[in-house]
Amino acid sequence: MPEGDTIYRAARAMQRALGGKIVTGFETGLALLARVNDDAALAGRMVERVESRGKWLLIYFSGDLILVTHMLMSGSWHLYRPGERWQMGRSRMRVVIRTAEWEAVAFNVPIAEFHTARSLERSSQVPKLGPDILSAEFTVEGGVERLAAYGAEHPDAEIAVVLLNQRVLAGLGNVYKSEVAFAAGVNPFRAMRTITPGEMEKMVDFAQRYMRENVVDGAGDGIVTYSGNRRTTHAMDREERLWVYRRQGEECRRCGATVMMRKQGVQARSTYWCPECQP
Ligand SMILES: [Zn+2]
DSSP: OOOHHHHHHHHHHHHHHHTTOBOOEEEESOHHHHHHHHHSOSTTOBEEEEEEETTEEEEEETTTEEEEEEOTTTOEEEEEOTTOOOSSOGGGEEEEEEOSSOEEEEESOSEEEEEOHHHHHHOSSSOOOOOBTTSTTOOHHHHHHHHHHHHHHOTTSBHHHHHHOTTTSBSOOHHHHHHHHHHTTOOTTOBGGGOOHHHHHHHHHHHHHHHHHTOOOOSSSSOOOSOOOOOSSOOSSGGGSOSSTTOTTSBOTTTOOBOEEEEETTTTEEEEEOTTTOO
16 A cells, blocks of 8 residues: 555655646546536646645645545556656546646546535545644654644554554554554554653654655656655665565564564554564
8 A cells, every 4th residue: 555655755746747737638537527527627727736645645726626536555646748658558547637748647546536625624534634744844743742642542552553543643654654663662562551752752753754765756757656665774775675564574673583463453454563672
């Protein structure tokens, strides 16, 4: 699943390509979107901004229309120059937004809806998110406050489950959840009531740093894909870029103990940790 940093990267590339530009063409394979376009054409509207909210990508058009997409497992947004050959088959195309200079194509997006500012506010599907770890306004102190407030209300919640909760902090996915807990030396199964403010601060700080480091400027233009190489260990070798994620049974890079994995939470997401470094 794409994580917050890849969606953020996609949103930023889309903002650069489309932001402030007039839509010259709109195409969709989704009936509900087509109906809205018939009633209130997209062509002629300006793309006001593109932003990510956790794992959601939102495209704001002038005239109070917002296209909301979620990639889930398989979806992606690509940017192409007009006439450039698409990297995926046309049958997988769900949405095309054209401007004079770019074509933004959504492939396989399972969720794509139009909203107004009001309906978006009311939508129960698009969650009210916690502060986005990658936003310019995000601070470590603010993130710690969110964690602490949630912990006060849910003292028995396990920290790694909380790190994944987009209503607390928006942006962390399953990879960084394990990486951040490792970096802070916190056992991912500990209850919130046992987590100290210092540990919260470490985790939020690592979360922000890791996510920022992974928001590299690709070429700026070109294809936006979701195969981004996430790195947290600073090693250049692709195999050595993560501390514990998907390293079950292998040696901990810090202490040599065996990295463990266990399913966690009601969603049974895989959690990786080192029993020595994260007692
Ligand atoms: Zn270790």
